[in-house]
Amino acid sequence: MFGIFGEDFILNLGFMQRAYFIGLLIAIMAPAIGVIVVLRRQSMIGDSLAHTSLAGVAFGLIAGINPIVGATLFSITAALGIEKIRRAFPKYAEVSIAVIMSTGIGLAGILSGYVKSGFSLSSYLFGSIIAISDFELLIIGVLSIVVIATFAALFKELFFITFDEEAARLAGVPVKIINFIFAVLTAVTIAVSSRIVGTLVISSLLVLPPASAMQVAKSFKQTIVYSLLYGIFSIVTGLTLSFYLDMVPGGTIVLISVICLVLTLVYKNLLKGLIVKKTLVKAN
Amino acid sequence: MEKVIEISNLSFGYGERLILEDMSFSVEKGDFVGVIGPNGSGKSTLLKLLLRQIKPIKGEIKLLGQNIEKFNQWNKIGYVAQKASSFNTSFPATVEEVVSANLFPQIGLFKRIKSKHRELVYKALETVGMEDYKDRLIGNLSGGQQQRVFIARVLVSEPELIFLDEPTVGIDSESEGALYCLLGRLNQERGITIVMVSHDIGAVTVHANKIACMGNKGLVMNENTEEFAKNSLREIYGHDVNLHAHKHCCTNCWKKGAI
Numbered sequence: 102m103f104g105i106f107g108e109d110f111i112l113n114l115g116f117m118q119r120a121y122f123i124g125l126l127i128a129i130m131a132p133a134i135g136v137i138v139v140l141r142r143q144s145m146i147g148d149s150l151a152h153t154s155l156a157g158v159a160f161g162l163i164a165g166i167n168p169i170v171g172a173t174l175f176s177i178t179a180a181l182g183i184e185k186i187r188r189a190f191p192k193y194a195e196v197s198i199a200v201i202m203s204t205g206i207g208l209a210g211i212l213s214g215y216v217k218s219g220f221s222l223s224s225y226l227f228g229s230i231i232a233i234s235d236f237e238l239l240i241i242g243v244l245s246i247v248v249i250a251t252f253a254a255l256f257k258e259l260f261f262i263t264f265d266e267e268a269a270r271l272a273g274v275p276v277k278i279i280n281f282i283f284a285v286l287t288a289v290t291i292a293v294s295s296r297i298v299g300t301l302v303i304s305s306l307l308v309l310p311p312a313s314a315m316q317v318a319k320s321f322k323q324t325i326v327y328s329l330l331y332g333i334f335s336i337v338t339g340l341t342l343s344f345y346l347d348m349v350p351g352g353t354i355v356l357i358s359v360i361c362l363v364l365t366l367v368y369k370n371l372l373k374g375l376i377v378k379k380t381l382v383k384a385n
Numbered sequence: 386m387e388k389v390i391e392i393s394n395l396s397f398g399y400g401e402r403l404i405l406e407d408m409s410f411s412v413e414k415g416d417f418v419g420v421i422g423p424n425g426s427g428k429s430t431l432l433k434l435l436l437r438q439i440k441p442i443k444g445e446i447k448l449l450g451q452n453i454e455k456f457n458q459w460n461k462i463g464y465v466a467q468k469a470s471s472f473n474t475s476f477p478a479t480v481e482e483v484v485s486a487n488l489f490p491q492i493g494l495f496k497r498i499k500s501k502h503r504e505l506v507y508k509a510l511e512t513v514g515m516e517d518y519k520d521r522l523i524g525n526l527s528g529g530q531q532q533r534v535f536i537a538r539v540l541v542s543e544p545e546l547i548f549l550d551e552p553t554v555g556i557d558s559e560s561e562g563a564l565y566c567l568l569g570r571l572n573q574e575r576g577i578t579i580v581m582v583s584h585d586i587g588a589v590t591v592h593a594n595k596i597a598c599m600g601n602k603g604l605v606m607n608e609n610t611e612e613f614a615k616n617s618l619r620e621i622y623g624h625d626v627n628l629h630a631h632k633h634c635c636t637n638c639w640k641k642g643a644i
Contacts, residue, residue, distance in 0.1 A: 140476060254495045261486040264476055267466065271436065272542065273459050273490035319522065320479040 111344055119238055120230035120297055120350070124336045126245035127294045127306070132332035133252050134290045135307035136314070136325055137283065140263045142194065146183065147304025149198045150291040153179035153205030155300040157292065158225045159212035168225065169237055172292040172300075173244070179205060180288035184280065228299030228351035230340060241293045248286050255279055260321055297340075299351030309358035310335065313365045331361055386413040388450065389546050389578045390435065395444030397430060404430050406602040408444070412580060412595075414545075417572040419589030419609075420582045422599030428582045431599070432550055435580075436464060449545065460490060463539030463547040465532070467554050474524040481506055481519040484538045491542070509541040510534075513567060529560030536567070547571070549581040553588075561585075565592050 111117050138146055154172040161171025179201045186197035216222055221229075233241075252259070258279050261269040270276045294303045314327035339354030346353075390412040397405045404427045412418055422428050433439045434446060437453055446453040449461060484506045485498055492502060510516040513533040523531060532552055539547055549568070553561040569592050571577045583589050589596060590609060598605045 140473070257486075257489045257492070257498075258494070260478070260482070261489055264478055264483065264486065265472055267436075267438070268464065268538070269486070271459050271462065271464050272487050315475075315477055318477050319520075321477055321482050324477045 111341065116231060116233065117340075117344060119233045120340055120344075121337070123233065123238065123241050123245075123297055124340050125333065126242065126249070127290075127298060128332040128336040129329055130245050130248050130252075130290050131294055131298075131303070131306045132310035132314075132328035133249070133325060134283075134287050136311040136328050137259050137263050138287065138307055139311045139315070143198065144308045145195065145198050145202070145304070146180075146287065147291060147307040149183070149202035149205060150176050150179050150288055151205075151295065151300040151303050152202055152209055154292045154295050155222075155225060156205055156208035156212055158295065158300070159209055159216050159222060162216045162222065163212060167236060167240070169240055169293060169296055172225075172295055173289060175205075175208075176288035176292040177285055180284040181281075184284045224299075225295055226299050226301045226351075227349035228295070228297045228302070228354075230297055230343065230350050233296065237296060241296060244289050244293050248289050251282065251286055255282065256325075259283060297350055298336075298354060299349070302351040302355045305355045305358065306332065306335075309355070309362055313358075313362045316362075316365045316369050331358070335361060388412070389414050389416070389448070390580070391445075391447040391450075393445050395434070395446065396442045397427075397434060397439070398442060403442075403602055405434075405441075405604075408602075408604050410597065410604055410606045412578060414578055415572070415576050416595050417569070417579045417593045418581070418595045418597055418606075419593035420580065420597045420599060420604075421584070421586055421589055426599040427602070428599055429550065431604070432548060432580075432582055435548060436462075460542050461545045463542070463544035465535050465539055465547065465549045465552050467551050472523075476524060478523050479520050480510065480515060480523055480526070480534050483523050483534055484509055484519075484541055487538045487542045505541055506537075509537040512540055512571075513537045527560075529556045529564070532556060532560075532564060533567075536564075540571070544577065546578045546580070549579070549583075551582055551584060553583070553585060561588070568592065 112121075135147075138144060154176045157172035157175025158168040159171075160175065161168035164171070182204075183197045183201050186200055187194055190196045213222055258269070258274050261272070261274055262276055262279060266276060290307075291300075291303055294306065298306055310328040310331035311324065313331045314324045318324040318327050335354050335358040339357050340350055342348065342357075343350040343353040388411045390410075392411065393409045395405055395408040396403060408431075420428050420431065430439070434441055435448070435453075437456070448456050449458055451458065481503075485502060488498070488502050488505065492498060507516055507519070510519055513536050515530060515533050515537060518526065518530065518534075523534060526534065536552075547568075553564060556564065565588050568579055568581065572579050581589070581593070593609050596607050596609050598607065
């Protein structure tokens, strides 16, 4: 077994330190962006950007540039595409998401045929905690911090636009610019998360923590805070378990998030039952 | 008298079909204008034009003396939408969070809400009698209470002109009376100009000092007199109109004298 202070302790392992560091950044970034995405009823946006990111990963592997850079470029292009198409189909946000999703899958399918064997495209499907290079650590670290800082700066305005876009515009919030920035933030979040969480599961990390948070939160601020807590718990536990049990990190993280949601729902129902009981006792 | 809205030779249409044709009118500071007219007469279109959601084919709109194309004082304009169409009732936001949103442009990017802003929010909620609900989720309130919160959101930035689009849709008649009464007080005691689109001709004739009747691609602005109510409404709606005023109005106003 692993000794607590021994060299082989999980926190003393260089590659796990890197995985935890990036994991924590993703745990803050993805649920925060996710709250807005869920409240805008665009839960599927993550999937469509993730598939495009996978095409970007394949492109990176073929062209010889870092796959995360490829994923980021493809993902941003896709997010801007979604915004553009969304304006052509007002009130049908899902049309634009479906168009970009099919384009992404199509491209990923074609490009993956050209990836030389030996490159592991599959590690980008479910994520991997092994061998995160210095360059990747730097690029993911910098991009994540930029996303988190921008989100914190625009937090109030994003709330207003999401709640009531027209009122926000009338009140003088620069709606178009902020929507544009938010699309880029979402794209970057998906692309950089694909390294350790994987493109197939990252979108659930956008949706699950906010979904759990919305069950218990009593305000918008609380929704964000609880989402972050759910996100951090799922990622840290998921990474640890995937190390000890040798499971893919992405799958483990998502299953833990799902368990969190189920437990939250059970807790909420129990609480509701108790309140009803109390009221009935009082009434009698 | 200072003109708050000036519209001259305004035309608008979708495709070939004109909805408004060569319309001209003005609204003066302190007016309470009720905009009435049958369905399809262009009431909502006019409101959209006034909020710059759509652009006219021809003509000019001036708000607070400034051409709407270059208008930059949106913080002085308040807009209360038809509740049902504009928001998701399961949105996790408190009443306080919703009302303070209108202060965000004043507070600025990167900055947090301070106690002076919270005070403004509290005062606005007090005006509509909703201060005890500030920590409640907006979706858990009744339709009438939600509408009061949305009016508080508009009031928090101290507007000079408020547009309302059928504000009483889906609200029970008691809350409706109180809502009109509040609007009347905001108009008379604070001098806020009010333009309200409504199907409720009875209420409009009680509270508004001017009535804008829409129909036949145009608009006729009338002083609100008994004479007008008797004669003109029949012409516009094409049949006899009996007016039922809201008798309970102002007997159950929220927080009388709180303004």
